[in-house]
Amino acid sequence: MSRILLPLWLSLPSALRLRAYQALVKIGDLLYEFNGSPKCFRLPFGLYAKFGHNVLMAEANVMRYLKAHTTMLIPSVIDAIPIPSGAFIVMTRLDGEPLMGRLQEMSKQQLTAFAEDLKSNFDQLRAVPQPKNGPRISGWGGGNLRAGRIESNRIGPFSTERDLYDYMISMSHLERQEHLKAVARESHSTPHQLVLSHGDIHTTNILVDRNNRFSGLIDWECCAWMPDYWDWTCSNYPCGKEGYPEWKFVMDTVFGTYPDALKVEQELWKYNDPW
Template sequence: MFQQISHIRSLGLATIFKTYLSACGLYHELRRKPDGTSHSGRLAFILGRMVLKTFSITNGALEADTLRYIRAHTTIPVPRVYASAEGYGRRYLLMQAIEGDCLEDVWKDLDDAQKDSIVESLRSYISQLRALPPPYGRKVCALYGEGVRDGRITSSGPVGPFLDEASFNDYLVDAAEIFMDETTLPGIRARMREDHRIVFTHGDLAPRNIMVKDGKVAAIIDWEQSGWYPEHWEMVKAMWNPMDRKDLSWNNRIIAMFSEEDKKDWMVDRELSDHLVGGF
């Protein structure tokens, strides 16, 4: 049985983080929007060689526990978690600041050998994630069997969990219905597979979430959208918000990294997702 990783929910530690943000004049900015409603955003603050990341409890994933889980079960480079806490309506994550550059910023400056090496590393990392045994059978869910946060599906908070891939697909179709001719949806739904392996998925493997140093991957960051998804979903999300379309050297390498079956399933998903851009 999957064991929940220890997560510090110390009100005392949360108070320390809240006090720090208050001293910087930032806490009330997190709590309120200009219209007076509650703020649900995610913000990060650089503290020397550390990063303090904060989320609302409603929309914030247990990213600290996900990072601990990945460090414990794979060789994927991720930031080290120094502390995490929950209190005052927010979650806090104090973690290692990664030395290096965002891949999105330096991709154009890398040579072909470096680009190929980075993509090969990503291929290895995805294989490691897919080798993790799913603790909830066919369930599509976050780390602890809870609802998932996924920008391809919605920007309004967690959805699910879903009993199986069929339920997940039904939700995707229902979410697309408002944007599409409903007569086309049954045909799309009929082509959506329900027999994928359920595997652990980063869920946002875009260049902005890949840190590099000296032409090599230094860390994979931002695991907020990770969870147990159908096997093709990593490609769906990697291509959801890819690199600048004027430079296809990233997109073409990523497409080649996945299987032909993944590509077919990605194209089926695009029949839905291409109608959703700007629809959130």
């Protein structure tokens, strides 16, 4: 039935659909507890809406691509409507809850299975071929990207890794920039494979079911073509981030390790306050 009704619904004017979704947001506010995000709202009928600062059509477009070309566990985009602030995205709700402190409850076998499931999803993400034309480091579709550990506003795109690194250093305290260039010289002179990256790896964006199995990956607004170490160093931000060995085991299993890149980024984090 939904295969018939959904195309009919989507054929209606976008302004009408948007008003209906906005009404569902108000109903959801009455039915469900606040989930901690100022941009994501739980709706009736097993749906979520996302809109607000830094929510763009590119996020819906990359999710649609991944849903069509991979078996990754991500929400399905039901509708995406351009609005003055960016985009109003309606998507399905995934089963499970944020990972948060669940890793510490897992047995060694559960932890290993969880890490392998997560790795399977990220392997698919990192295998997405990059378009041959356009900027090398960019958001989905070749536009700018969001990297919260560099700057609160969107940045780029960048034609080369060097352009990205120069920008990262330029955002640090002026009196420390020569020091940072020296620390980063070797790592930033080494070319890296550019892969499609999630860009915002932490325990609230990774879902787990009641059996401690991976059940979904959410929040794709930072997805971008970045150096292959990017998601792993993100998982360590700032300076250890989640702070327990189970998290480190999972992240190292999923991405491998990039100690030279992490050393440089940790030094950069000392002298840059993006917020």
